[in-house]
Amino acid sequence: MAKLKLLGDKIAVQAIVEKETKSGIVLSSTINKAGPKGGIVKYVGPGEDSGKMEVKVGDHIYFLWDGEPIKVDDEEYYIIVEDDVQLIIE
Numbered sequence: 001m002a003k004l005k006l007l008g009d010k011i012a013v014q015a016i017v018e019k020e021t022k023s024g025i026v027l028s029s030t031i032n033k034a035g036p037k038g039g040i041v042k043y044v045g046p047g048e049d050s051g052k053m054e055v056k057v058g059d060h061i062y063f064l065w066d067g068e069p070i071k072v073d074d075e076e077y078y079i080i081v082e083d084d085v086q087l088i089i090e
Contacts, residue, residue, distance in 0.1 A: 001073050002072050002073050003043075004042075004043045004072065004077070005043075006043050006044065006045035006079070007045055007046075008045050008046070008047070008048050008081075009045055009047055009048040009051075009053065009081050009082040009083070010045040010079055010080070010081060011041055011043070011044055011045065011053075011055055011079070011080050011081070011082060011084075011085070012041070012042045012043035012044075012077040012078070012079055013037075013039035013040065013041055013042065013061065013063060013077060013078045013079075013080060014039055014040050014042050014075065014076065014077055014078075015037055015038070015039045015069065015076065015078060016037075016038040016039055016040065016060075037062065037063055037064075037065060037078070038060070038061070038062050039060075039061060039062075039063060039078065040058065040059070040060055040061075041055050041056065041057055041058060041059045041060075041061060042057065042077060043057065043077075044056060044057055047082075048082075053082060054082065054085075054088070055082060055085055055088060059088050059089075060088070060089040061085050061086075061087065061088050061089065062085075062086045062087050062089070063078070063080050063084045063085050063086060064080075064084050064086060065078050065080050065084055
């Protein structure tokens with residue numbers, strides 16, 4: 001399995017594609033549409049100029065990104081900068 005080594009303030013996010021409600025209804029994803037997306041942080045760079053990153057691996061976030069994901073070992077990741085993170089769900 002390949003490991004990603006991100007530079008600067010880059011973050012690799014695995015998008016959440018669908019979500020099941022408490023009643024068992026599966027909501028379709030908006031991941032293919034422009035606008036905010038939900039995901040889980042999988043890799044985090046060291047920060048710009050070795051500064052501290054606010055997000056950490058495992059955080060659930062909403063982020064802005066209109067590009068295409070990259071595929072590594074059959075897993076898709078969005079590579080974003082920390083400024084693209086809109087919120088962290090705690």
